Amino acid sequence: MNSIEIARLAGVSRSTVSRVINNYANVPPKTREKVMKVIQQYNYFPNVSAQVLAGKRARTIGLFLIAPGHVSSDILTNMLIVSVIEDASAYGYYVLTHIIRDANDTETINNVKEIFFQRRIDGGIFIGAAKHEPIIEELISEGFIVGVVDQEQPEIQQFNRIVANFNNDSGMKQAVAYLAGLGHSKIGVINGDMNRLSGPTKYEGFLKAMQLCGLHVNQDWVLAGSFHEESGYEAIYSFLRTQGERPTAIIAANDSVAFGAIRALKEHGLQVPADMSIIGFDDHPLSDKHHPALTTIRVDFSGMLKRLTSILIAKIEQPTADVKQITLDCSLVVRESCRRV
Amino acid sequence: MNSIEIARLAGVSRSTVSRVINNYANVPPKTREKVMKVIQQYNYFPNVSAQVLAGKRARTIGLFLIAPGHVSSDILTNMLIVSVIEDASAYGYYVLTHIIRDANDTETINNVKEIFFQRRIDGGIFIGAAKHEPIIEELISEGFIVGVVDQEQPEIQQFNRIVANFNNDSGMKQAVAYLAGLGHSKIGVINGDMNRLSGPTKYEGFLKAMQLCGLHVNQDWVLAGSFHEESGYEAIYSFLRTQGERPTAIIAANDSVAFGAIRALKEHGLQVPADMSIIGFDDHPLSDKHHPALTTIRVDFSGMLKRLTSILIAKIEQPTADVKQITLDCSLVVRESCRRV
DNA sequence: CTCTTTCGTAAACGCGTGTTTATGGTTACA
DNA sequence: TGTAACCATAAACACGCGTTTACGAAAGAG
Numbered sequence: 001m002n003s004i005e006i007a008r009l010a011g012v013s014r015s016t017v018s019r020v021i022n023n024y025a026n027v028p029p030k031t032r033e034k035v036m037k038v039i040q041q042y043n044y045f046p047n048v049s050a051q052v053l054a055g056k057r058a059r060t061i062g063l064f065l066i067a068p069g070h071v072s073s074d075i076l077t078n079m080l081i082v083s084v085i086e087d088a089s090a091y092g093y094y095v096l097t098h099i100i101r102d103a104n105d106t107e108t109i110n111n112v113k114e115i116f117f118q119r120r121i122d123g124g125i126f127i128g129a130a131k132h133e134p135i136i137e138e139l140i141s142e143g144f145i146v147g148v149v150d151q152e153q154p155e156i157q158q159f160n161r162i163v164a165n166f167n168n169d170s171g172m173k174q175a176v177a178y179l180a181g182l183g184h185s186k187i188g189v190i191n192g193d194m195n196r197l198s199g200p201t202k203y204e205g206f207l208k209a210m211q212l213c214g215l216h217v218n219q220d221w222v223l224a225g226s227f228h229e230e231s232g233y234e235a236i237y238s239f240l241r242t243q244g245e246r247p248t249a250i251i252a253a254n255d256s257v258a259f260g261a262i263r264a265l266k267e268h269g270l271q272v273p274a275d276m277s278i279i280g281f282d283d284h285p286l287s288d289k290h291h292p293a294l295t296t297i298r299v300d301f302s303g304m305l306k307r308l309t310s311i312l313i314a315k316i317e318q319p320t321a322d323v324k325q326i327t328l329d330c331s332l333v334v335r336e337s338c339r340r341v
Numbered sequence: 342m343n344s345i346e347i348a349r350l351a352g353v354s355r356s357t358v359s360r361v362i363n364n365y366a367n368v369p370p371k372t373r374e375k376v377m378k379v380i381q382q383y384n385y386f387p388n389v390s391a392q393v394l395a396g397k398r399a400r401t402i403g404l405f406l407i408a409p410g411h412v413s414s415d416i417l418t419n420m421l422i423v424s425v426i427e428d429a430s431a432y433g434y435y436v437l438t439h440i441i442r443d444a445n446d447t448e449t450i451n452n453v454k455e456i457f458f459q460r461r462i463d464g465g466i467f468i469g470a471a472k473h474e475p476i477i478e479e480l481i482s483e484g485f486i487v488g489v490v491d492q493e494q495p496e497i498q499q500f501n502r503i504v505a506n507f508n509n510d511s512g513m514k515q516a517v518a519y520l521a522g523l524g525h526s527k528i529g530v531i532n533g534d535m536n537r538l539s540g541p542t543k544y545e546g547f548l549k550a551m552q553l554c555g556l557h558v559n560q561d562w563v564l565a566g567s568f569h570e571e572s573g574y575e576a577i578y579s580f581l582r583t584q585g586e587r588p589t590a591i592i593a594a595n596d597s598v599a600f601g602a603i604r605a606l607k608e609h610g611l612q613v614p615a616d617m618s619i620i621g622f623d624d625h626p627l628s629d630k631h632h633p634a635l636t637t638i639r640v641d642f643s644g645m646l647k648r649l650t651s652i653l654i655a656k657i658e659q660p661t662a663d664v665k666q667i668t669l670d671c672s673l674v675v676r677e678s679c680r681r682v
Numbered sequence: 683c684t685c686t687t688t689c690g691t692a693a694a695c696g697c698g699t700g701t702t703t704a705t706g707g708t709t710a711c712a
Numbered sequence: 713t714g715t716a717a718c719c720a721t722a723a724a725c726a727c728g729c730g731t732t733t734a735c736g737a738a739a740g741a742g
Binding site: 043044045046047048049050052053058060075078079081082085086089094095096097098099111113114115117118119120142291 | 342384385386387388389390391393394399401416419420422423426427430435436437438439440452454455456458459460461483632
């Protein structure tokens, strides 16, 4: 079934069918109706490949998840997939999801390039990218429209790069201020992956916030991590084997890290928040089900992706649209993992 | 950049470029290498729309999730998305994921049809379909290749329908036998959605298993549910308000239902497994983290989808491939939610 | 030297649609 | 009746690639 058949069955020319489908003005309602009837009767949908070849858009965006480990078990990442799919769907766009296990592997990179250069998609969103991701730079320089979460806005702004970030500074400020308000002055931190933008920015936010509250940062309480549950566990596990003074509160780079940290504390016979207060970051879907329910800095991932998807599609349809950056605020969610000292 | 350009740059004809790309035999290594070099140098990838229009496959499959509620929070469903994407990726296929909130809504159905009829995909997988899903029947009758989880194999087998199921009979048998072995004879059940195939088959499996173990089924202990956490909670909540004898063990249609059931029991002051033994179904990713860790019937969803994806793609590439049905076994996983009586 | 095989070319067609152009046919209004 | 304005058509081209065909050129075999 193609437009020629439809034209024949409706007793009109192929041009008219095309004009009906593409909503051209110069076709009277009666004709339009006649054609539409045949189209629906025969389940006709214009072949998208032919449309693309003829210069139309594919109405498809790519969603690229850079995730070395087991994405499948990360609820948060998975929420985002669904989120983007539904957001795009509202604009009549479809989503091709792709998982990048190793952003440095040549073959993997080639797959990503293939998706863009084969014109499978009109634009793409990258989640979980490192601070500097060569493949993204290459795609942007090739003119592809790309949305990125958690990356720096370069000095020379390009029309085809959209950057979305959270205000980590503000988040950390809220966390530290809350702890200070509870009487804490000995505050430690478990950092995230320093190769990702939110790693260093959260840490810098922490330093700034501590200074603002007039608190001293003890470098022995600055622990390395990498945004994963296991890294939180290991950070605390190692720390507890050392001698010396201990903090009364710890801020984790995200909730997964906080979960791991709490697990390590429990194993060591320390209770949260009785023996140690913990604040997370992100408001992970499981944080309120956790025991103890996790006090955390909420971050609206779904909302961010909704905006990012919307802007991406706007740029696809109207390349002159000039939004290039969005920043969302964070907010403190008080639950049970911190106590007054 | 197109094949004409590449031909010019490599100093060969366009036919030769095409023959290199499609791995034809009659091109000597030296020429192939020369062409490949230019292709890589200029980041050339054949336009997929042109390829499809010229008769090649789109190398894309559709993944359709029928999920009325909040898919985003269902870890299991989300695991499956990632699973299929990675499986397809191994065959050089991409995945277009689509979420169906209401399989009865005309516009929603139209979107699904569009994806197929526009030739965006070579075939599709449906997850969460009802026992009888008109849209699936229509697509199959139109000749599209479709893989379905948890649906009946119709008497007249079609080459383009692939059905994947779990052996629910065997699963229920293991659950009942295990409970019987622990001394339970008063066993209740919370059913799943009876509009989905696994609803009735699990229940029938339960009945058969009870008979096999020589146990009586008390209809007061057969509770209605719908595969969701909330339905498990409500089933038990309502049941506990009734008078009369109570079972010592309950088998839930899946782990989510079991979680809900346990929550209701706890609220009512009943401990699991001290006051009631519970068995789930599926081995949900959170089941071993649950308190108490849930004894359940494990079901290998990822494994099933891996096979289903593999068969779907095999059929796409070789429509005569004649596998039409796969059935996977279940296995009991003993944790902490059942006790000897 | 001739014959065959191998390698390669140029040209053409088809895939299904969007879009433009030149050309009529119909309707409506003055 | 004449003249627009509107509606519709047929034909052609473009998009980029796969595939076929007819045709050579070069190389090797006899």
